[in-house]
Amino acid sequence: MRPTVHDIADHAGVSLATVDRVLNRRPGVRAATRARVEAAIETLGYVRDVAAANLAKGRVYPFTFILPSSDNSFMHGLHDELRHAMARSASERTNIRIVEVPAFEPTALIATLAEARDTQPAGIALVAVEDEGVRAAIDAIAAEGIPVVTLVSDLPGSRRAHYAGVDNIAAGRTAGGLIGRFLRGRAGKIGVLAGSMLVRDHRERLDGFSAVLTADYPGLAILPVREGRDDPEVARAAVAGLMAEHPGLLGIYSLGAGNRGLIAALKARPDIRPVVIAHELTAFTRAALSEGLIDAVLNQDAGHEIRSAIRVLKAKADGVPVIAAQERIRIDIFLKDNLP
Amino acid sequence: MRPTVHDIADHAGVSLATVDRVLNRRPGVRAATRARVEAAIETLGYVRDVAAANLAKGRVYPFTFILPSSDNSFMHGLHDELRHAMARSASERTNIRIVEVPAFEPTALIATLAEARDTQPAGIALVAVEDEGVRAAIDAIAAEGIPVVTLVSDLPGSRRAHYAGVDNIAAGRTAGGLIGRFLRGRAGKIGVLAGSMLVRDHRERLDGFSAVLTADYPGLAILPVREGRDDPEVARAAVAGLMAEHPGLLGIYSLGAGNRGLIAALKARPDIRPVVIAHELTAFTRAALSEGLIDAVLNQDAGHEIRSAIRVLKAKADGVPVIAAQERIRIDIFLKDNLP
DNA sequence: AAAAATCTGATTTACGTACATCAAAATTTC
DNA sequence: GAAATTTTGATGTACGTAAATCAGATTTTT
Numbered sequence: 001m002r003p004t005v006h007d008i009a010d011h012a013g014v015s016l017a018t019v020d021r022v023l024n025r026r027p028g029v030r031a032a033t034r035a036r037v038e039a040a041i042e043t044l045g046y047v048r049d050v051a052a053a054n055l056a057k058g059r060v061y062p063f064t065f066i067l068p069s070s071d072n073s074f075m076h077g078l079h080d081e082l083r084h085a086m087a088r089s090a091s092e093r094t095n096i097r098i099v100e101v102p103a104f105e106p107t108a109l110i111a112t113l114a115e116a117r118d119t120q121p122a123g124i125a126l127v128a129v130e131d132e133g134v135r136a137a138i139d140a141i142a143a144e145g146i147p148v149v150t151l152v153s154d155l156p157g158s159r160r161a162h163y164a165g166v167d168n169i170a171a172g173r174t175a176g177g178l179i180g181r182f183l184r185g186r187a188g189k190i191g192v193l194a195g196s197m198l199v200r201d202h203r204e205r206l207d208g209f210s211a212v213l214t215a216d217y218p219g220l221a222i223l224p225v226r227e228g229r230d231d232p233e234v235a236r237a238a239v240a241g242l243m244a245e246h247p248g249l250l251g252i253y254s255l256g257a258g259n260r261g262l263i264a265a266l267k268a269r270p271d272i273r274p275v276v277i278a279h280e281l282t283a284f285t286r287a288a289l290s291e292g293l294i295d296a297v298l299n300q301d302a303g304h305e306i307r308s309a310i311r312v313l314k315a316k317a318d319g320v321p322v323i324a325a326q327e328r329i330r331i332d333i334f335l336k337d338n339l340p
Numbered sequence: 341m342r343p344t345v346h347d348i349a350d351h352a353g354v355s356l357a358t359v360d361r362v363l364n365r366r367p368g369v370r371a372a373t374r375a376r377v378e379a380a381i382e383t384l385g386y387v388r389d390v391a392a393a394n395l396a397k398g399r400v401y402p403f404t405f406i407l408p409s410s411d412n413s414f415m416h417g418l419h420d421e422l423r424h425a426m427a428r429s430a431s432e433r434t435n436i437r438i439v440e441v442p443a444f445e446p447t448a449l450i451a452t453l454a455e456a457r458d459t460q461p462a463g464i465a466l467v468a469v470e471d472e473g474v475r476a477a478i479d480a481i482a483a484e485g486i487p488v489v490t491l492v493s494d495l496p497g498s499r500r501a502h503y504a505g506v507d508n509i510a511a512g513r514t515a516g517g518l519i520g521r522f523l524r525g526r527a528g529k530i531g532v533l534a535g536s537m538l539v540r541d542h543r544e545r546l547d548g549f550s551a552v553l554t555a556d557y558p559g560l561a562i563l564p565v566r567e568g569r570d571d572p573e574v575a576r577a578a579v580a581g582l583m584a585e586h587p588g589l590l591g592i593y594s595l596g597a598g599n600r601g602l603i604a605a606l607k608a609r610p611d612i613r614p615v616v617i618a619h620e621l622t623a624f625t626r627a628a629l630s631e632g633l634i635d636a637v638l639n640q641d642a643g644h645e646i647r648s649a650i651r652v653l654k655a656k657a658d659g660v661p662v663i664a665a666q667e668r669i670r671i672d673i674f675l676k677d678n679l680p
Numbered sequence: 681a682a683a684a685a686t687c688t689g690a691t692t693t694a695c696g697t698a699c700a701t702c703a704a705a706a707t708t709t710c
Numbered sequence: 711g712a713a714a715t716t717t718t719g720a721t722g723t724a725c726g727t728a729a730a731t732c733a734g735a736t737t738t739t740t
Contacts, residue, residue, distance in 0.1 A: 002430045004725095004726060004727085005726070005727065005728095006726085014688075014689080015688065015689040015690065016689085016690085016691095016727095017688070017689060017690075017691090017729095017730095018687090018688060018689075020727080020728070020729075021687095021688090023727090023728090024727095024728075024729085026729090027686095027687095028686070028687055028688075029687070029688080030686085030687060030688090030736095030737090033687080033688080047430055047431055048726090048727075049395075049431075049725090049726055049727070050431065050727095051391035051392075051394065051395060051726085051727095052391075052395050052695090052725070052726035052727045052728090053726075053727050053728070054391065054695090054727090055389075055391060055392050055395060055694095055695045055696065055697095055725095055726080055727075055728095056694070056695055056726075056727040056728040056729080057695080057727080057728060057729090058694085058695060058696095058728095090342045090387060091387060091389075091390070167680075170677075170678040170680075171678075173675075173677035173678055174675060174677055174678040176677060177675040177676065177677035177678070178675065181521070181522045181635065181675075182521045182522070182524065183524075184522065184523075184524070208677075212677050295521065301665075303665050303666070304666070307663075307666060323428075323647075325641075325643050326643070326644070326647060328680075330670065330672060331678070332670060333673040335514060335517040335518070335521075336517065337510075337513035337514055337516060337517035337548075337552050338510040338511075338513055338514040338517070338671070340507075340510075340668075344695095344696060344697085345696070345697065346696085354718075354719085355718065355719045355720070356719085356720085356721095357699095357718070357719060357720075357721090358717085358718060358719075360697080360698070360699075361717095361718090363697090363698090364697095364698070364699085366699090368716070368717060368718080369717070369718080370706095370707090370716085370717060370718090373717080373718080388696090388697075389695090389696055389697070390697095391696085391697095392695070392696035392697045392698095392725090393696075393697050393698070394697090394725090395695095395696080395697075395698095395724095395725045395726065395727095396696075396697040396698040396699085396724070396725055397697080397698060397699090397725080398698095398724085398725060398726095
């Protein structure tokens with residue numbers, strides 16, 4: 001049977017109250033006594049029963065999730081999954097508050113972070129935007145002992161406790177490897193459609209993609225990046241222009257959102273059939289995959305990201321280690337042959 | 341605040357003891373009273389606090405895992421992950437017992453299942469072998485109310501509560517789609533190396549692979565399947581023979597284990613460079629991917645499978661629903677460009 | 681050495697549920 | 711309508727921890 005606080009008290013020759021003081025970092029224990037208790041904890045291999053502790057504390061975890069109010073399928077999916085998680089709140093002892101902020105606006109995000117901090121939640125998750133002010137705001141929150149988790153888009157160099165999202169450089173490299181192999185031996189031009197180069201995940205995807213193509217497929221030349229601003233219509237125009245200017249286009253890598261526009265543009269020019277790789281499995285990309293308009297879709301599972309973020313926030317709030325392998329968010333690769 | 345048993349008692353106008361009798365199916369409650377209590381549970385939306393219940397019960401989950409004693413990297417990995425899970429037993433209230441059985445031997449598996457059943461665990465997980473006797477043994481255990489989960493290899497038609505493993509048909513289809521695209525436009529022969537066609541997951545992979553190639557890549561002809569028995573040396577000989585007989589071989593799909601042998605055979609014939617797709621990311625396949633000997637590896641994450649099996653067994657033992665999306669085991673696709 | 685400050689122990693209540701016991705009430709049986 | 715039976719209530723203990731209180735012991739300060 002695993003040891004309890006009583007065993008610790010006996011073994012250390014102190015009272016339950018003292019053990020409690022040590023365990024919960026309450027004041028009023030001499031250093032020597034504290035050491036004795038900690039030694040007992042060590043030798044008996046005591047681990048706090050988190051379930052019992054939470055029961056006793058009547059603990060709930062008030063979490064704040066800050067999400068961009070973008071109007072694309074992926075963000076809608078993220079919102080949906082978060083709502084599902086909120087529906088499970090009762091049994092998971094969480095109390096999740098969603099705050100929406102305009103996308104890609106550091107100022108708004110900084111203000112929202114400050115607000116969130118004032119409510120003193122047990123943890124904060126946010127889709128980060130690369131900005132010094134945002135970094136500082138995260139650091140300030142972390143300094144107060146409130147764990148911060150970045151979601152979907154990371155902010156390295158900040159004191160966020162964890163990043164719940166995919167490795168975007170690896171995603172870009174994967175796209176490069178696939179497009180290179182799909183076009184084995186051929187030489188020509190490859191177009192890239194991004195949302196905005198101001199967003200870190202898009203930049204990283206492009207970096208990974210370019211690195212692989214440059215190193216391994218010198219015959220494939222990457223054209224200047226077109227920005228679709230994650231907007232279907234802007235994306236459509238961008239791709240249409242791309243195809244008009246380069247009738248011999250061999251491939252397209254769409255690394256952002258707004259794939260509805262990409263698909264529309266492809267349908268408008270049935271005479272050009274480039275190899276196409278896109279991100280995020282939505283109703284639109286799924287249909288395009290089935291029809292053969294898109295060759296592969298790289299996907300990040302919003303549900304996994306949300307659940308992972310919550311698990312990690314809980315663990316950090318409890319000061320408990322996380323299972324790293326379990327929290328690695330993976331990149332799903334879908335062909336028309338393995339659609340779920 | 342979520343309702344407790346006290347709220348139910350008040351609302352139904354009965355005592356705590358009666359609520360308890362209803363909740364835990366204890367006898368001594370008139371049908372009319374039981375209905376009142378159940379109505380109160382329904383309208384208040386009461387859900388049992390599993391953590392508190394387990395604490396009160398002092399519940400531990402004795403689980404039995406039956407694994408084949410195969411000597412290949414994947415099974416070693418599975419064992420490792422299970423040992424990791426056992427290390428977490430204290431905090432997860434599990435008590436996991438591992439039983440090894442000879443691989444692919446229905447008789448041994450049936451006997452082991454009977455033994456396991458006698459110890460009356462809270463759940464059983466096993467790597468299934470396709471056999472009527474095994475199916476009957478599983479059904480008998482399920483009939484006793486002990487949840488059974490199949491791991492890695494399923495046994496449809498049995499009364500197992502869940503399958504913790506990948507969709508092997510989809511895996512085969514993915515391999516087919518990749519090999520087809522990697523060889524776009526070319527016509528020739530494709531070799532298949534399996535462990536044994538007596539194993540369900542291998543058969544399913546082959547089915548998926550064949551279906552895609554037949555439908556979409558008629559230029560690619562699948563040669564008769566060679567069996568490597570998941571043994572490196574047998575596999576090496578099989579592939580060497582394949583390459584000797586078909587110098588123009590365009591591709592190889594290795595859908596089982598023993599990839600060490602496959603790699604050795606490839607190295608021995610640098611004059612033939614087929615497109616190669618294999619299963620399971622191990623030290624060997626990883627190195628071969630980096631060197632370009634293998635083009636893609638389809639992987640199932642043993643850690644996820646183990647953790648998922650445990651989560652599901654717990655949920656089934658508690659009669660609690662599982663989050664289906666969370667328990668879907670995904671197929672990772674690795675190119676040399678996205679090795680973790 | 682006395683006073684003040686600090687540390688420690690003993691004890692109690694609580695969290696939400698499980699489970700057991702005994703008495704009281706309601707119902708059924710004869 | 712009394713006895714037998716079934717149903718229900720009241721109550722207490724337990725699980726492992728948290729948190730609070732108050733008394734007593736020890737240490738530090740003056």
